[in-house]
Amino acid sequence: MSETSNPTTGTLKERISEGIKTAMKARDKIRLETIRSIKKVIVEKETEVRPKGQDQLTPEQELELLAQQAKQRRDSIEQYRKGGRDDLADKEAQELAIIETYLPAQLSPEEIEAIIDKIIESVGASSPKDMGKVMGPAMKELKGKADGKQVQEIVKAKLG
Structure with missing residues (x-):
């Protein structure tokens, strides 16, 4: 097909x-x-x-x-x-x-993690309380390139 x-x-x-x-x-x-x-x-x-x-x-x-x-x-x-x-x-x-097939290629979990790591560093996030600080910029940057649930899980794991 x-x-x-x-x-x-x-x-x-x-x-x-x-x-x-x-x-x-x-x-x-x-x-x-x-x-x-x-x-x-x-x-x-x-x-x-x-x-x-x-x-x-x-x-x-x-x-x-x-x-x-x-x-x-x-x-x-x-x-x-x-x-x-x-x-x-x-x-x-x-x-x-x-x-x-009409969406841009989805990023791999490793690529998503790398982007989230940069965002965490740039906003100075260090604990689960900072999840909101990270999710906003992360979703803006990853829009259409990654599933929101996956992004949320990765952010949670990194800050948890």
């Missing part, structure tokens, strides 16, 4: 349109449904920002939107697994994998 277009070139909207065409040609139902759901969220968000004088989403807004979609899928997977609904969890996992 490889994309014929490179999911990292062009605007997100262009990449989504290409993805829809590719999925239709391949008769890939789950990919098509997932990409259409992303397009729907993009259109809704664009409608939301239009009154503010913005014609289209900024790359940061696109990244945030995709990260939210990925987080929703991760949360659903966790809930479905807890509820013994592996069939639904598997479908969400497939959708998550498709969404991740």
